[in-house]
Amino acid sequence: MSSGARSTLLHLGLIALLFVLAFALPSYHQGNLARIMVLATYAIGYNVLFGYAGLLSLGHAMFFGAGMYGLGLAMQYGGLGVIPAFAVGLICAAVLSTVVALLALRTIGVAFMIVTLMFAQAGYLTVLYFGAWTRGDEGFVIAQSARAIGGLDLTDPTTRYLAALVLFSAALLITARMMQVSFGSVLIGVRENEERTRMLGYDVFRHKLAAVVISGTISGAAGAGYAVLFGYVGATFTSVQYSIFPLLWVLLGGAGTTIGPLVGTLFMFYLIDYSSGLTNAYMLIAGVVLVLLTLFARAGLVGEIRKRWVAWLP
Amino acid sequence: MEFGPHLLLAVLEGAVGAAVLALTALGLSLVFGVMRVVNVAHGEFFMLGAVIAWFVATSFGGQPAVGFVAALAVAPLIAGLVAVLVDRLILKPVKYDPEATIVGTIGVLYILQQTALMTYGPEARPVEPPFSHRIALPWFEWGENGFAMFYPWGLSTNSYKLFVIAAAIVILLVFWLVMTRSRAGLLMRATQLDRETALAFGIPVSRVYSVVFGLGAGLAALAAVLIVPIQQAHYLMGHDPLLLSFIVVIIGGLGSIRGTVLAAVLIGMSDGIISVFLSPTLSKIIATLLVALVLVFRPQGLFGKKPA
Numbered sequence: 001m002s003s004g005a006r007s008t009l010l011h012l013g014l015i016a017l018l019f020v021l022a023f024a025l026p027s028y029h030q031g032n033l034a035r036i037m038v039l040a041t042y043a044i045g046y047n048v049l050f051g052y053a054g055l056l057s058l059g060h061a062m063f064f065g066a067g068m069y070g071l072g073l074a075m076q077y078g079g080l081g082v083i084p085a086f087a088v089g090l091i092c093a094a095v096l097s098t099v100v101a102l103l104a105l106r107t108i109g110v111a112f113m114i115v116t117l118m119f120a121q122a123g124y125l126t127v128l129y130f131g132a133w134t135r136g137d138e139g140f141v142i143a144q145s146a147r148a149i150g151g152l153d154l155t156d157p158t159t160r161y162l163a164a165l166v167l168f169s170a171a172l173l174i175t176a177r178m179m180q181v182s183f184g185s186v187l188i189g190v191r192e193n194e195e196r197t198r199m200l201g202y203d204v205f206r207h208k209l210a211a212v213v214i215s216g217t218i219s220g221a222a223g224a225g226y227a228v229l230f231g232y233v234g235a236t237f238t239s240v241q242y243s244i245f246p247l248l249w250v251l252l253g254g255a256g257t258t259i260g261p262l263v264g265t266l267f268m269f270y271l272i273d274y275s276s277g278l279t280n281a282y283m284l285i286a287g288v289v290l291v292l293l294t295l296f297a298r299a300g301l302v303g304e305i306r307k308r309w310v311a312w313l314p
Numbered sequence: 315m316e317f318g319p320h321l322l323l324a325v326l327e328g329a330v331g332a333a334v335l336a337l338t339a340l341g342l343s344l345v346f347g348v349m350r351v352v353n354v355a356h357g358e359f360f361m362l363g364a365v366i367a368w369f370v371a372t373s374f375g376g377q378p379a380v381g382f383v384a385a386l387a388v389a390p391l392i393a394g395l396v397a398v399l400v401d402r403l404i405l406k407p408v409k410y411d412p413e414a415t416i417v418g419t420i421g422v423l424y425i426l427q428q429t430a431l432m433t434y435g436p437e438a439r440p441v442e443p444p445f446s447h448r449i450a451l452p453w454f455e456w457g458e459n460g461f462a463m464f465y466p467w468g469l470s471t472n473s474y475k476l477f478v479i480a481a482a483i484v485i486l487l488v489f490w491l492v493m494t495r496s497r498a499g500l501l502m503r504a505t506q507l508d509r510e511t512a513l514a515f516g517i518p519v520s521r522v523y524s525v526v527f528g529l530g531a532g533l534a535a536l537a538a539v540l541i542v543p544i545q546q547a548h549y550l551m552g553h554d555p556l557l558l559s560f561i562v563v564i565i566g567g568l569g570s571i572r573g574t575v576l577a578a579v580l581i582g583m584s585d586g587i588i589s590v591f592l593s594p595t596l597s598k599i600i601a602t603l604l605v606a607l608v609l610v611f612r613p614q615g616l617f618g619k620k621p622a
Contacts, residue, residue: 056413103610110352110412110568111613114560118606121557125599240553244420251417281432287424294418295407 004180007258007314011176014259015169022161034161036262036269037168038225039245043253043261044171045218046246051255052184053211054191058243059100059116060219062123065238066093067220069127069134072233075142077133082149086224093220094213101212105205117240124238139234147228160229167225168262171218176258176314178214187211188256219246248286251293254303258314263302319453320590323469326451328586330475330544333482334537336578338555339562340489341533343574346563348506348526351410354419356534357556358426359397363389363535364547365434371441379444382543389539390532396426397531401524410523423552430549438551443543447473478540485536486575493571502526534559558585561605567615577615 018037025033042064049055070092074085104115128136147154154160178184186207189197198204227233236242246261253264268289272282297304306313342356366389371381400422408414449471453464493499504512505522513519534555538547545551562581566573581601588597608615 056416103607106610107613111564111609113352113416114564115606115609117560118557118602118609122599122602122606125595125602129593129595129599247417247420281428283424284428284432287421287426287428290421290424291404291418294404294414294421298414 003312003314006312007176007180010314011172011258014262015165015172018165018168019162022158022165027157030157030161032269032273034157034164034229036265037161037164038222038229039249039269040262040265041168041171041225042219042222043246043249043265044168044175044258045215045220045222047215047250047255047257047261048175048178048187048218049211049215050247050250051257051260052179052187052191053208053215055208055211056113056247057116057212057215058113058240058247059104059118059120059123060216060246061238061240061242062100062120063093063097063216063219064223064226064242065123065127066096066216067223067225068227068233068237069223070220071224072140072142072227073133075146075228076140076233082147082154082228086221086228089224089227090217090220093223094217097213097216097220098209100216101209105208105212117243120238120243121240124235124240127235127238134233134235137235139232139236142227142231142233144231147231154229155231164225164229167221171221172258172262174218179258179314183207183210191256248290251300252289254300254306257300257302257306260300260302264300267301318455319451319469321587322451322453323471324587324590325583326471326475327590328583329479330541331586332579332582333479334541335555335558335562335582336575337482337485337537337540338534339559339566339574339578340486340571341530341537342559343563343566343568343571344502344533345527345530346568347571348502349405349410349523350412351405351415351527352412352419353527353530354416354556355400355422355426356530356559357552357554358423358430359393359531359552360534360538360555361430361547361549361552362393362396362426362531363538364542364551365430365549366392366535367539367542368434368439368441368547378442382441382444382539385441385539385542386536390535393535394528394532398524398528401527405527406520406523427549427552434547434549436549438546438548440546441542443474445473445477446543449473449476474543478544481540482537485533489533490571498525557602558582561601564605564609564615570615573615 018033021033022030045063046057046060049057067089070089071085074080074088075082078085080088100116100119104112104119107115127134134140144155152159154163186197186202189200189202190204190207194204223237226237249264249268250261251264252268253262254260268286271289272285275285276282293300299307302313338356338360341359342353345351345353345356367385370385370388371378374381374384404418404422405415408418451469451471455462455464493502501517501522504515504517505519509519558581562577563574565581566575566577585597585601
């Protein structure tokens, strides 16, 4: 079996497994997994830029927030339904990521990281500044009655789970496909050796620009999905912390692997969930995990598996 | 007599902010300059300084000056030692790889923040200033009756704030003397210029790195001790100094000490002055965007040199 067929099988199998789990899981874990899939979508978006193109952004919360507020405000004040509001969220994230990319991609390395951090901070402050509409830190709740597509009630746990699965599957399949075509190979080329990729005749800037926009838009989709599925929009989701989370999940799962973001998010979520019985210091755990990753498993869980045993893992 | 006096007050407030910022940013700049490490946990060393200052000051009791002086000595020392530990346990094993050190120091940030929350608690607590006299400000104006001095006329500052400004200037001068006139400073500058050659000349680069990382954290902690009688200690207080220090270090040119101090004065003063007249959130948004754009269009900073 070719590695392309193998990875297609892996992705479809994973989606089928998640589908079956919708009906097999007890309600507590079903709810958790729905949340994890939405957050993993965010991590997938982050992975496109960090894992494949090798650009470390500390500002992805602004894209997540653009999707979230795009959808939330459109529903709250525009009275739009879920689907058009979701489209508004996507457009907001796409436009914002294009503008940010055009500016931030002029810098490289540490400067890129700091510039994205600053833009995100400006975004966070903007949300606070327009507190009259966004309700700042307190946030606002999207009415339960509005959270429905056609006759489907997104507040029903199983429907919500399946909607999260659709969102997650779309992001997973898009990125998986992206890595099978030449676009993905060029991104990896940029990550490994930008100068050589340029000398081979590829337009490095264009590819990086596309990577930021795709990454930002997927992150925005995750933000919009989070808002509509869990009914809450708040400034916390645009804070620095939410820029660091996807970095953490991706590193944990394995940067530059297609299923790493899900594995990382799942692992971190349950690590915190179980340990919160012992201590409520989830930040401490996140911190220790980050340090241990830095020291011992730079490739992440899936990355280490690929390195040691299963070389074909996409 | 409306705008002028308020401006005078705003300038004084801004100068206090600038003084503290200069010390904090100097620590970050030193670490980046010598080690090429972006220390994301820098703000937490600032917080650590403030929190330790509270513990020290309250355990002494009695005359506030005794506790304050003790804090001034103890807090930077402890913060510095923690930083040396971080250098030995995390930064050195990953060979100061830029990406790994960023991720690692984010981890340290979380660990320090949560540890502070668990030991110190979520409240903001004040430290009593060692002294605090109300000083009325004089104001001169050329009015209808010729030159006149108004005194006292309402607006005032206090002696502790003036002390903070003076103390920061003294510390900066001492730092400059150490860097330019002492053997330790020579070793640090040599390591900054060329790590390999320094190593070849028998400079213990790894020890220099530890000292520099500790010194950077110590400077942040020292700044925090100075500000804590004005601005209470809180476990989340490291965020703003980190962001502002980033801004300052970038504007000043990464790793340039003179640029850092100049930029700290510029940013601290304008931050203080603008937020007196404008909404603080709006002024922060504008400042953040401006700085991001400086970095986009002039990556070497306003005072930095273009790499050849």
